[in-house]
Amino acid sequence: MPQVKERPKPFLFPEFCKGCGRCISACPKHCIAMGEEVNPMTGLVPVVLDLEQCNGCALCIDACPEPYGLQPTPAEVADFELQDPEKLFGLRHTEAPAPVDIPDEWIPLPACEPLVIKGNYAAAIGALLAGCRHFFGYPITPSTEGAELMAKFLPKLGGTYLQAVSEVATVNHMYGCGGAGLRCMTFTSGPGFSLMVEGISYMIGAEVPGVFVNIMRGGPGLGNIAPEQSDIKLACRGLGHGNTHAVVLTPSTPQEMLDLTLLAFDLAFKYRNPVIVLGDGYLGQMTGKVKLPPKMLKPGLPSWAVYGDEMHRKNLISSIDLDEHDLELHNLDINRKYEAMKSEARADLFMCEDAETVFVACGTPSRMAKGAVEDLRKEGIKAGLFRPLTVWPFPLPQLLPLLPRAQRIVVVEASPGQLRDELLLALSQEGISKYPRIESVTHMGGILPQQHEIMAAALGRQEALQEVHA
Ligand code: SF4
Ligand code: SF4
Numbered sequence: 001m002p003q004v005k006e007r008p009k010p011f012l013f014p015e016f017c018k019g020c021g022r023c024i025s026a027c028p029k030h031c032i033a034m035g036e037e038v039n040p041m042t043g044l045v046p047v048v049l050d051l052e053q054c055n056g057c058a059l060c061i062d063a064c065p066e067p068y069g070l071q072p073t074p075a076e077v078a079d080f081e082l083q084d085p086e087k088l089f090g091l092r093h094t095e096a097p098a099p100v101d102i103p104d105e106w107i108p109l110p111a112c113e114p115l116v117i118k119g120n121y122a123a124a125i126g127a128l129l130a131g132c133r134h135f136f137g138y139p140i141t142p143s144t145e146g147a148e149l150m151a152k153f154l155p156k157l158g159g160t161y162l163q164a165v166s167e168v169a170t171v172n173h174m175y176g177c178g179g180a181g182l183r184c185m186t187f188t189s190g191p192g193f194s195l196m197v198e199g200i201s202y203m204i205g206a207e208v209p210g211v212f213v214n215i216m217r218g219g220p221g222l223g224n225i226a227p228e229q230s231d232i233k234l235a236c237r238g239l240g241h242g243n244t245h246a247v248v249l250t251p252s253t254p255q256e257m258l259d260l261t262l263l264a265f266d267l268a269f270k271y272r273n274p275v276i277v278l279g280d281g282y283l284g285q286m287t288g289k290v291k292l293p294p295k296m297l298k299p300g301l302p303s304w305a306v307y308g309d310e311m312h313r314k315n316l317i318s319s320i321d322l323d324e325h326d327l328e329l330h331n332l333d334i335n336r337k338y339e340a341m342k343s344e345a346r347a348d349l350f351m352c353e354d355a356e357t358v359f360v361a362c363g364t365p366s367r368m369a370k371g372a373v374e375d376l377r378k379e380g381i382k383a384g385l386f387r388p389l390t391v392w393p394f395p396l397p398q399l400l401p402l403l404p405r406a407q408r409i410v411v412v413e414a415s416p417g418q419l420r421d422e423l424l425l426a427l428s429q430e431g432i433s434k435y436p437r438i439e440s441v442t443h444m445g446g447i448l449p450q451q452h453e454i455m456a457a458a459l460g461r462q463e464a465l466q467e468v469h470a
Contacts, residue, residue: 007056010049011073014039016066017046023070026063029053096310102300104131114291120145120187120284122254123213123277124153126261127185129292131299132211133159134184136173138166138192141225142281143215146187167192171199178208178274179317181305183265185211189281190219190231200274201240204334205319209268213261213277215284218446226446227282227364232418235276236392243331245338248276248392250362254288260389262293269302271341278391280414282364282448347395348387351377352402355384357458358436360399360423361412362388365449369412372454383458391419394426406436410457412449413442 010023017039024032024047035048064070109129117125124146127135135150147163154161164170170186177184188196193214203210217223219230235248247267249260257279264275301307306315321327351373352358361369366387376383386402388395411420420440427435441449441457 007058008072009051009054009056010058010060010070012046012049012070013068014046015041016068017044018042018066018069019045019047020065021047022063022065023047023060026059028057028059029055032060094310094313096313099303099305099307099311099315101303104300105298106295107298108295109292111294112292114289116287117254117290118145118284119251119254119257119279119286119288120215121149122257122288122290123187123251123261123279123284124149125290125292126258127183127211127213127265128153128157129258129296130183130262130265131297132183132185132265133157134177134182135159135161135186136164136170136177136184137162137186137188138164138170139187140189140192142217142227142284143187143189143213143279145284146213146215150185150187167195168199171196171203174210175199175203175206175208178203178210178268179206179306181302181307183209183211183269183299185213185261185265187213187215189215189217189225190228190234191217191222193231193234197234197238197240199240200246201242201244202319203274204239204244204246205242205330206317207272207334208274208317209265209272210274211261211264211268211277212274213279215279215281217281218444224446225281227280227414227448228444228446229278229280229363229365229413229415229418230444231278232391232413232415232422235278236422239274239276243334245341245392246274246276247271247341247344247390248278250278250389250391251283252363252366252387254283254286254290256389257283258290258292265297267341267344271337272302272304273337273341278363280363281446286364342393344390345393345395345397346389347398348389349398349402350385350387352384352386354382354405355402356382356405356407357384358399358402358406358409359383359385359412359454359458360388360409360419361385361449362391362419363414365412365414368449368451369454371451372458375451376455376458381458388419391422394422396426396430399423400432403435408436409438410454411438411440411442412454412457413440414444414448416442416444 031054035045061070137147139147151161174184216231218226218228251257251260268275359369369385373383373385413419
């Protein structure tokens, strides 16, 4: 009698099934059906097998695109227990070469007339020119126009616009997209940004790039949609739990919204770290003349990307490290990276060469401060404007040469002193204890400092001064 050898029936690791259903169509015996339960380890819904009618034809195994999906049942896993597939089935052979960096390419743009657009649109155009083709977000006033423009353009450019279910989802989409080495961004405002910071901490820990444009509104809480600089502290000192920092850029014109968003992508990939662009509600809505740059970026692909092809399969990005020693080493590494990021500190100086009164202001309040400087100069007052373009790192190296001549520093801001605190922290971290008297002109709740108040501060009129430090 010829011996009939039973063909092995298929076996499925649910953790490796993405629920594509190819095996369902392949099975002539209808042994496989769509599942109904989400697998908690993957968030996907694996198929279910009922193998009573199975004849072991293996068509489902051939149909399965997952390397560790359907397999012939190995004897040792007949009673299912999750095991390392490499141990069960051996190393998956690949001829793919090790990944290498695919460099970025700059493409010249034809000359065109300047645009007259809102700050939010300018930042979105900056992102598109920086090669951003993935947007995730939960629209929120006063940043919504940025998301709207991305929704309009990205599908036409072969990109992805995804309105997430929340800001928490948004930042996690960005984690995945940035981890794949792709350029992604969001537009948000204070309440949304607060919800994102845990995910930003994960991105920093896992060294994943991404750009967050935060068009700040009046707080605390839901507050209102008028301009404030309420998130300086959150962006500079509070990016989630752990040891976190990101470059924080502060544009003050629609042109700078474009230029600094472009720069943000460059820095995000240079340092493999999120970058924050802090605008305020007024700047997001303000219309201004914007010149486009002479070139745009066609992004390459970094070798570290978890890109999902065979070549990049061995790459892993994770923000968890349960070994204390390894985690400390990782923290030391990212602290070295923060030190390197300090070289990115930038500032714009206006009439500062001989300034005895130095205004320090960023974002929209710096526009009022600039007007005050111009008018004070007409009255013979030696005033100047020091405008940080990064609030983290604070551009102290650019400020220090002004201090010997300055008789007073006046911080002008739409917050209760968050910019002033960054200045004081920067001075103290450098061990600088001798500096001129520091005063503040502040407003909150959506009110911006006015030019006459700033001038009064320079002229020493007490009604406009809030002395904070001597
Ligand atoms: S081995 Fe053949 S019969 Fe069995 S489940 Fe797969 S496709 Fe269906
Ligand atoms: S073909 Fe593979 S991945 Fe797709 S549903 Fe079937 S078992 Fe899952």
